[in-house]
Amino acid sequence: MNMRIQPVGSFAAGLLFGMGLMFGGMLDPERIIGFLSFAGTWDPTLAFVMGGAIPVHALGRFLLRGRAVLCSDAQPQTAPRKVDARLVLGSMLFGAGWGLSGYCPGPMIVALSAGPWLALAPFIALLAGLALPLLFGRAPRPSA
Amino acid sequence: MIIEPTAWLQALFGGILIGIAATLYLAVTGRVAGISGLLRAVVFERGPRLGPPLFFVSGLLVAGMLGGLLMPEFFGVAPAAPLSPRMLGGLFLVGLGATLANGCTSGHGICGLSRLSKRSFVAIAVFMLTGALVVAVLAALV
Numbered sequence: 296m297n298m299r300i301q302p303v304g305s306f307a308a309g310l311l312f313g314m315g316l317m318f319g320g321m322l323d324p325e326r327i328i329g330f331l332s333f334a335g336t337w338d339p340t341l342a343f344v345m346g347g348a349i350p351v352h353a354l355g356r357f358l359l360r361g362r363a364v365l366c367s368d369a370q371p372q373t374a375p376r377k378v379d380a381r382l383v384l385g386s387m388l389f390g391a392g393w394g395l396s397g398y399c400p401g402p403m404i405v406a407l408s409a410g411p412w413l414a415l416a417p418f419i420a421l422l423a424g425l426a427l428p429l430l431f432g433r434a435p436r437p438s439a
Numbered sequence: 440m441i442i443e444p445t446a447w448l449q450a451l452f453g454g455i456l457i458g459i460a461a462t463l464y465l466a467v468t469g470r471v472a473g474i475s476g477l478l479r480a481v482v483f484e485r486g487p488r489l490g491p492p493l494f495f496v497s498g499l500l501v502a503g504m505l506g507g508l509l510m511p512e513f514f515g516v517a518p519a520a521p522l523s524p525r526m527l528g529g530l531f532l533v534g535l536g537a538t539l540a541n542g543c544t545s546g547h548g549i550c551g552l553s554r555l556s557k558r559s560f561v562a563i564a565v566f567m568l569t570g571a572l573v574v575a576v577l578a579a580l581v
Contacts, residue, residue, distance in 0.1 A: 304467030305491040309498020311460035312472065312545075317506045319453025320446065323515030331570040335578060343447045345548060347454020348461070352553040355462025378561045385539025386547075386562045390569030392532025394577070395525050397518050399544040400537060401474040401499065403530065408500040409507030409514055413521050420527040424534020425479045 313405045319344035322405060324397020331394050392424075400425075461549055464495060473546025474499075475537035 320326040320340055329338030393399055396417065398406065403421050406414045464472040468491045477492040506513055519525040537543040540562050542551060547566075551559020 301467050301491060302494045304463055305494035306498045306501075308460045308464035308467070308472065309495035309500075310502050311456050311463065311498070312474075312495075313499040313502025313506070315453045315456030315458075315460060317453065317502065317510060317513040318456060319450050320513075321453070322506070322513050324518050325515045328518060328574055331567065331574040332578070333571045334575045340446045340450045343450035344454040344457065345552070347451040347456075348458040348549045349454075349553050351455050351458025352461045352549055355458065356465065356553060359462070359466055376558060378558055382540050382558055382562060383565055385536045385541070386565035387536070387569045388532045389536025389540055389543065389562075390566040390571075391573045392529045392534075392536060393544075393566060394529075394570035394573030395518075396529030396533065397515075398530060399533060400478055401543070401545055403533075404474070404478060404496060404499045405503035405506065406514065408503035413517070416521050417517075417526045417530040420530040421534040422478075422482055424531040424536070425475060425538050426483055427535055428538045429479075429483060 312401065315344075315348070316402050316405055319347075321399075321402045322409075327393065327397040327399075457545075457549060458553075461545070461553075464491070465550075467491070471546055471550045473542050473550060475534070475543040476541075476546060479538065 316322060321344065326338060326340060329336070330341040332338070389399075398417065398421075400421060403414065403418055407418045461472040464470065470491065472495070477495050480489060480492040481496050517526060533543070540547070542559070542562060544566070547556075547559040547562040552563065
């Protein structure tokens with residue numbers, strides 16, 4: 296394949312993804328916390344982000360079936376894996392941190408370049424959390 | 440329940456962009472656009488497969504620069520000071536949890552749910568339940 300497609304396509308994907316996060320309201324921690332406030336005044340807006348993204352990506356996957364791997368170094372997509380304690384524990388920690396801060400990793404990266412002085416320390420905290428399990432040799436597989 | 444009339448349309452538009460972006464990344468790399476994994480690869484891994492994550496994260500950073508300059512209304516205010524235990528501890532937990540769970544809101548929420556992964560349904564349900572619990576506890580304390 297054209298060797299330029301992969302870098303240009305990956306960059307464009309990141310740019311579009313970041314735009315989508317901003318339009319979707321994911322850069323507004325109040326909205327994230329409002330979305331998680333089931334007990335109070337629930338703000339359902341973020342459900343529309345998922346409602347837009349999931350059908351579009353599901354359709355995209357369908358259209359790409361069999362052709363999705365355009366490059367030689369693609370990883371195997373769906374290694375069948377079970378629900379285990381590590382997944383549940385990790386998801387609990389993630390949810391707690393999301394509720395505390397109002398940021399998940401994608402919006403944190405976008406926020407970093409939008410206003411580095413306010414976001415630098417939280418971004419470094421995010422990196423520390425991401426890296427900690429690597430110190431114990433529990434390197435994760437690359438895909439969800 | 441609160442929702443502004445145009446907010447959901449904007450959110451839907453943002454979601455559609457995200458869906459297109461994840462599909463584009465899959466098409467050119469054959470990989471899942473899971474942002475926590477991409478960020479971890481860019482910062483902590485070395486090797487020949489680093490190109491696409493590097494370009495993807497660069498795209499996110501350029502989006503943030505453009506957004507910060509042209510569309511500051513998209514950026515809200517963090518719930519606590521940048522150096523507060525709430526923000527630093529919160530993002531540390533987000534990172535730790537994303538590595539342990541092998542995915543975050545993008546990898547499990549968008550890509551995983553799109554392919555009906557059982558692990559991703561569990562992850563998203565647990566994200567939201569614990570997130571809601573923490574938000575409720577914080578609201579009760581204040």
